[in-house]
Amino acid sequence: MIFGQRNTPWLTSSWLIALALLAPVLVMLFTSIGNFGELFAHLWQTVLPTYISNTLLLTLYVSLLVLVFGVPSAFFISQTQLIGTNWLRWALLLPLAMPAYLVAYLYTDLFDYAGPVQRLLRAWFGWQSPTDYWFFDLRTLEGAAVVLALVLYPYVYMLTRTALEQQDTSLLRAGRTLGLSARQTLTKIALPLARPAIMVAVTLVMMETIADFATVQYFAVNTLTTAIYDTWLGYGDMAAANALASVLLLFVLFTVVAEQKSRAGQRHQSNRPNMSSDKISLSFSQQVMGLVFCWSLVLLGFALPFALLVSMAIEYAQLEQLGKLAEIGWETLKISAYAATAAVLISLSLALLHRFYPKKLNHLPLQISGFGYAVPGTVLAMALMATFGPIDHWLNDTATWLNWSKPGLMLSGTTFAIIFAFVVRFAAIANGTISAGIGKIPHSIDKAPASLGVGLLATIKRVHLPMLKSSILVAWLLVFVEAMKELPAVLLLRPFNFETLSTFIYQLISDEQLEQGAIGAIFIVLFGLIPIIWLNKNKQ
Amino acid sequence: MIKKIIGLTAFAATLVAPVFSASADEVNVYSYRQPFLVEPLFNEFTKESGIKVNVVFAKKGMAERLAREGEHSPADVLLTTDISRLIELQEKGLLQAVNSDVLETAIPSQFQADDNTWFGLTTRVRNIYTAKRLGDMAINYEDLADEKYRGKICTRSGKHPYNVALVSSMIAQHGEAKTLAWLEGVKKNLARKPQGNDRGQVQAIHQGLCDVSLGNSYYFGKMLNDDKQKVWADAVNINFPNQANRGAHVNISGVGVAKYAPNKVAAKALLEFLASDKAQQMYAETNMEYPVRAGVKKSELVASWGEFKSDDLPLETIAKHRKAALKLLDQAKFDL
Numbered sequence: 098m099i100f101g102q103r104n105t106p107w108l109t110s111s112w113l114i115a116l117a118l119l120a121p122v123l124v125m126l127f128t129s130i131g132n133f134g135e136l137f138a139h140l141w142q143t144v145l146p147t148y149i150s151n152t153l154l155l156t157l158y159v160s161l162l163v164l165v166f167g168v169p170s171a172f173f174i175s176q177t178q179l180i181g182t183n184w185l186r187w188a189l190l191l192p193l194a195m196p197a198y199l200v201a202y203l204y205t206d207l208f209d210y211a212g213p214v215q216r217l218l219r220a221w222f223g224w225q226s227p228t229d230y231w232f233f234d235l236r237t238l239e240g241a242a243v244v245l246a247l248v249l250y251p252y253v254y255m256l257t258r259t260a261l262e263q264q265d266t267s268l269l270r271a272g273r274t275l276g277l278s279a280r281q282t283l284t285k286i287a288l289p290l291a292r293p294a295i296m297v298a299v300t301l302v303m304m305e306t307i308a309d310f311a312t313v314q315y316f317a318v319n320t321l322t323t324a325i326y327d328t329w330l331g332y333g334d335m336a337a338a339n340a341l342a343s344v345l346l347l348f349v350l351f352t353v354v355a356e357q358k359s360r361a362g363q364r365h366q367s368n369r370p371n372m373s374s375d376k377i378s379l380s381f382s383q384q385v386m387g388l389v390f391c392w393s394l395v396l397l398g399f400a401l402p403f404a405l406l407v408s409m410a411i412e413y414a415q416l417e418q419l420g421k422l423a424e425i426g427w428e429t430l431k432i433s434a435y436a437a438t439a440a441v442l443i444s445l446s447l448a449l450l451h452r453f454y455p456k457k458l459n460h461l462p463l464q465i466s467g468f469g470y471a472v473p474g475t476v477l478a479m480a481l482m483a484t485f486g487p488i489d490h491w492l493n494d495t496a497t498w499l500n501w502s503k504p505g506l507m508l509s510g511t512t513f514a515i516i517f518a519f520v521v522r523f524a525a526i527a528n529g530t531i532s533a534g535i536g537k538i539p540h541s542i543d544k545a546p547a548s549l550g551v552g553l554l555a556t557i558k559r560v561h562l563p564m565l566k567s568s569i570l571v572a573w574l575l576v577f578v579e580a581m582k583e584l585p586a587v588l589l590l591r592p593f594n595f596e597t598l599s600t601f602i603y604q605l606i607s608d609e610q611l612e613q614g615a616i617g618a619i620f621i622v623l624f625g626l627i628p629i630i631w632l633n634k635n636k637q
Numbered sequence: 638m639i640k641k642i643i644g645l646t647a648f649a650a651t652l653v654a655p656v657f658s659a660s661a662d663e664v665n666v667y668s669y670r671q672p673f674l675v676e677p678l679f680n681e682f683t684k685e686s687g688i689k690v691n692v693v694f695a696k697k698g699m700a701e702r703l704a705r706e707g708e709h710s711p712a713d714v715l716l717t718t719d720i721s722r723l724i725e726l727q728e729k730g731l732l733q734a735v736n737s738d739v740l741e742t743a744i745p746s747q748f749q750a751d752d753n754t755w756f757g758l759t760t761r762v763r764n765i766y767t768a769k770r771l772g773d774m775a776i777n778y779e780d781l782a783d784e785k786y787r788g789k790i791c792t793r794s795g796k797h798p799y800n801v802a803l804v805s806s807m808i809a810q811h812g813e814a815k816t817l818a819w820l821e822g823v824k825k826n827l828a829r830k831p832q833g834n835d836r837g838q839v840q841a842i843h844q845g846l847c848d849v850s851l852g853n854s855y856y857f858g859k860m861l862n863d864d865k866q867k868v869w870a871d872a873v874n875i876n877f878p879n880q881a882n883r884g885a886h887v888n889i890s891g892v893g894v895a896k897y898a899p900n901k902v903a904a905k906a907l908l909e910f911l912a913s914d915k916a917q918q919m920y921a922e923t924n925m926e927y928p929v930r931a932g933v934k935k936s937e938l939v940a941s942w943g944e945f946k947s948d949d950l951p952l953e954t955i956a957k958h959r960k961a962a963l964k965l966l967d968q969a970k971f972d973l
Contacts, residue, residue, distance in 0.1 A: 143968050143970065236830075317831060327963075329698070333700070489709060592693065594691050607834065609834055609840075
């Protein structure tokens, strides 16, 4: 406690923010109480066990795959002299710009029986019908896992790479001096040190997987999210749907707690980030392996689907769409930027509070503000309406009572609700990234300015924020890109005449005519690239 | 920090810009129907009446949203794609009666609510598509459970409103136990897990993955008019089921006025426009649907599929069996 025992305004505002973000989740839990009734029993006896096992399996597969994709690629880029690292470094991030449901659609088109790949195979081998040969079916649980992992692995890649690059070189050198081989240094020192960052990334991926709706729906894989939709939209039973969502939330809680337990007590910090040039040199075959591995990820996660989109756009060019698309694109960029900014400011405030006042209780706001991540967009949207609705009603009633003109649905009926939903959904991403960044700043630094008589705010501004610059940027960009791709919450909360790129594209995908919206889909990917390019530029 | 707070406040202020409320020359629509279909209709309406149409394409959760918004809801008009949604809105008390001689005369009485809260605009048939290679045939919905179609049937999710309505009509006809047995039979016959939409099934027939699929009639026209999808449609025949007995299952798309509509007059004008000859003609031509208004010609293409007999089961009955249908679908694990 260098700056006094407590900082009441900061503490209070942190709790208020965290509770505001948690409010929709609380509303959801509250309405679910006592609703594990007859419908729940029916679901349990019929389809629920399959939904649950699908959810668990999908999460497991995706987690394993992102580790297999993300960790080795981060290792190649940060630790070895792989040829063309400067290109790969950011090319590996490109899949982040691809919405998973888009990749799902494009790959089904490509690999279906009537798609070009199977047509070509049939022409080559003279096969006549589906019974003549075996070909993998993409519309399965495994297919969904591969598609999700291809667009989600950049989380693991990015956070692992950053962690490896910022490791204390002296530790690694010490390992080498003590006779460890390059591989042993990696497995015994570097990777264990990077584990917290890797775990944060995997947790994000798990939550993203649990909440996915569009991809699993397209692949006809029924998960808990499907069950929530069915119960709410089919049976019209919001309370039972909330009960199911609460079960989902338990999964998340478990994931979050497990993640935090796994890195409890670890304090990893470095005064000397790994800026050195002593990267591992690779043999010829290792070079080939590394290049094939990394470029395959770029190709499958980005280049191929993007090329398919471009070819569709050329074939079905509808240039008269451009004006409308530019308008939709601008709106999308704006609300995503607002959400990213708000999420980052909130995360910074909460994470720094815990840093300077490291009581267990002060860690809670940070933790609970991230719960919204795994709440499926639809459920969150409903919860937000239930939360904002009464406030809106109260505002209108008050205005009427005061003889003012009615303000209308200021919170639930405008883009405010959408931005709020984005912040609730994606605060966890900002929290994870910024906390990891703060964790890396040595605690000794906190004390130095105080001993020189510099105040808390000045310390944060002059010492911590500059050191956190890259974490802040990464957090902002991740939230931005995710917000741009978010679909279900926007579908439900959008005000009149409001469209985002993702709702525009989804509309066409669900009608099997993405061709008509290929240009729009290219827009979403290109906008998604802006932050990635920017990220890259700022790194160098 | 202070700068940031000022900045934040400023941006928050810009967010709360357009709040919709009552105005003589605007009408606010919540629509389940897709933009490409309704936008031309709305543009035409605006041209004729000078009333601007604001739309939210709220495919999911419209009733919930309306209920939460309550008396402050900006919504005037609700457009839906099947009868169950209309009944849901009616039962939750989210609609108001519209008394209009124009609507009463234009729309046949079986396609109107008794209490004037909703009106059908178009009818859509649940057809059975069969591969051309099977030749011309007469087929009943009941046949889909026949063993001779083992591994030959494709369909979208059983939980989709169009299929739920069909299952509801089967319950009305045969009772729950027989319908469950039928569903289990159909499931056994599926070539693949239910997936995609109605067009996707025809595509699968074209690919040779299956021989028989369920789909609404207008998709057939849509596919024939699409360069890429024409080959799919060319691979199938469109059949109107149960012609020798009760007739083909028919659903409606429809419209209602929200209980707290702030622009009631404009809303009524829009409803009357949607039931007018011109709008009904547009429905027929652009979406290949069957207009409800007597005397409005079908599109040439739709007419070429021939006349058919439709099931005269009251639409309310279908809506009544909806939850039972959903439960049977779960019991049969139809989608798994």
